[in-house]
Amino acid sequence: METSEHVPEMLEPIGKVLRRHPKVNRQLNRALAPFENSAKVLMFSCNMCGQCLLHENGYTCLMNCPKQLRNGPCGGVRMNGHCEVKADMECVWLKAERRSRRFPGRYLFLRIHAPLDWRRKGSSAILNAIAGWPGNGKE
């Protein structure tokens, strides 16, 4: 497990501490997760998967997709760009594509994202990124 590549190198020592002391990680998580998550829920209607991709996709939470697709849009996008399941919602992938143009690092369309680790649901994605999560950092 390694620190996520999006995390500045200077935070690597913290990542080391978090990896070495799971208890510290747990308690920091308990303290930080509610704040981080409530802020992200308000701003980006985050679903608190704990394995955030917001920075790669123009701050659009892909977990709002009814199929929770992290690797590209399904074939059910309507002609008007809306979701086949929720007819009044724009496809999160179209939204992500449009919004991510304004930000660097648009990996979302080309990179294959590992499936979610459901144990991380509800935890602090920032701490997880610093500590490294199994899907991203390859254990």
Next chain:
Amino acid sequence: MLPAEPQRGRFERALRSGRPVVTCEIGSPDGADPADIRKRAKLVRDYVDAVNVPDNTGGVVHASPLAACAILVQEGIDPVLHMTCRDRNRMALQSDMLGAALLGIRNILCLTGDHMIHGDQPETKPVYDVDSVILLEIVNHLTHQGKYLSGREIDPPPDLFPGCAAEPFAPPYEYRPLRLQKKVEAGAQFVQTQIVFNVDRFREYMGRVHDLGVDKRVPILAGVAPIRSVKAATFMRDEVPGMEVPDRLVRRMAQAGDDKKKREAEGIAICVEIIEEIRKIPGVAGFHIMPINWESAVAKISREAHLQPAIASPKAPPDVAKAVAPATFVAPTSAMSLALQPKS
């Protein structure tokens, strides 16, 4: 493109042969009598290289495609098992993949799966633990690493042949070829596309796919389907997301009238015309016919469009044992293949 190895199923050998390949889809039965699926299989077996069995399409429950494919194997047909992420998490998917291998099913079409919201039991809990791209990776993990996702050994590992679907007709159009590339990178070894009604859009899509070089890495089978009535055409146009039926075709079906014979003949004629047009598009390795519960149309389409399986159909049972043995290449001198040779 694909490394040459012996011991392959008929479908994979057909794809490697370089000749145009034909596959079709038959519905899984809604009854506990295996005679139904056998009957459907007999209608199509001599016209195709492989037969797909979809996994509860449109969120409507049918018999398990795994069971239906096992019956097809008994019939000497090389089945393509559709596997979707809608109903099963990654554990169940791995278990089903190994189960398929035990039953002699090699070809697995990895799909995300139609959402149940359009089906007859929309209150069901969706699973979607993984998606089609990860599903492809899982198949490859099992086959090439010989391990479950957990790292535990599988001995002997299954020899699966994963494929994926392509959707050229839904936005974002400019991203669709890249998504196909992503699937190929994840390990797809063949591609079957959504039903092509709008040939212009498909041509544009294939142009992009060709530029990316994807059509050289994997064979792409273009999906085609006969329209049975004007009602079916309007339904597909208005109700099925990701399917693009031009108004021109709907009008043609309306003009054919209500007479069953006439409208069915028109539907098949449209399908044959589309096949002729797709033939001119570079990079298409064959056709995938989706007759949607109208299996008898496959024979008509294949006759009128001069489609033929790349490898002659093995004889029907009781020669099952011989037909299933994958090592023997079915000699193209049998009476069946002579009848299906091109006229030129």
